Amino acid sequence: MRLFQLLFRASPAALLLVLCLQLGSNKAQENTPRIMIMDFQLSRAEDEKQEVTADLSVKTELKECMVVKAYLNSNVHIESGFNFKYTACLCEENPRHFFWDFKTSSNASIAAVVDIVRELGICPDNDAVIPIRANRFYTVKTLRAA
Numbered sequence: 001m002r003l004f005q006l007l008f009r010a011s012p013a014a015l016l017l018v019l020c021l022q023l024g025s026n027k028a029q030e031n032t033p034r035i036m037i038m039d040f041q042l043s044r045a046e047d048e049k050q051e052v053t054a055d056l057s058v059k060t061e062l063k064e065c066m067v068v069k070a071y072l073n074s075n076v077h078i079e080s081g082f083n084f085k086y087t088a089c090l091c092e093e094n095p096r097h098f099f100w101d102f103k104t105s106s107n108a109s110i111a112a113v114v115d116i117v118r119e120l121g122i123c124p125d126n127d128a129v130i131p132i133r134a135n136r137f138y139t140v141k142t143l144r145a146a
Contacts, residue, residue: 017042033061036137040112044144051101052143054068056112059095064129067091067122070098072136073111106145113138 036058043053056070071085082102090096116135122128 006041012039020127025099026107035062035116035131035134036060036114038114038137038139039114040141041143042110042143048097054100054102054110054112056098056114057095058090058098060092062129062131063092065094065123065127066116066130067119067128068096069117069119070096071080071113072100073113074108076104076108078102078105078108087117088117088124091123104145105145108143108145111138111140129131136138 037060039057041055043055054072058068058070060066066089067087068090069085069087072082074082080102081100084100086098088096088098114137116130117127118130
């Protein structure tokens with residue numbers, strides 16, 4: 001009960017200060033650059049003999065470059081080009097596009113995974129960074145077999 005009495009005694013200046021601090025902290029969070037922005041698309045096969053194309057576009061809002069390794073994972077076994085892993089340098093001004101072609105005759109949940117790795121010789125001048133918070137990003141799509 002005493003806490004409520006203290007709350008009602010707060011001066012308007014103190015309440016205004018709390019409101020300003022709250023609004024200021026929310027605005028600061030909005031200006032944080034996104035580490036990884038992913039767009040993952042799956043083409044739809046017309047029949048079992050056609051290939052499915054997985055298209056992954058990645059970009060970053062960070063000013064520094066980073067080395068990324070992109071690959072696909074699935075809940076069912078899929079052969080052929082599905083197993084390829086790509087390694088590239090990702091910079092703000094240089095987004096990357098990765099493609100995989102594969103065949104499947106069953107429904108599958110397919111995850112496009114991008115790992116930020118420590119690898120030399122990929123980015124110019126070896127100026128790649130590794131974010132502290134997260135090193136793995138993924139997105140999942142469901143593939144329906146024809």
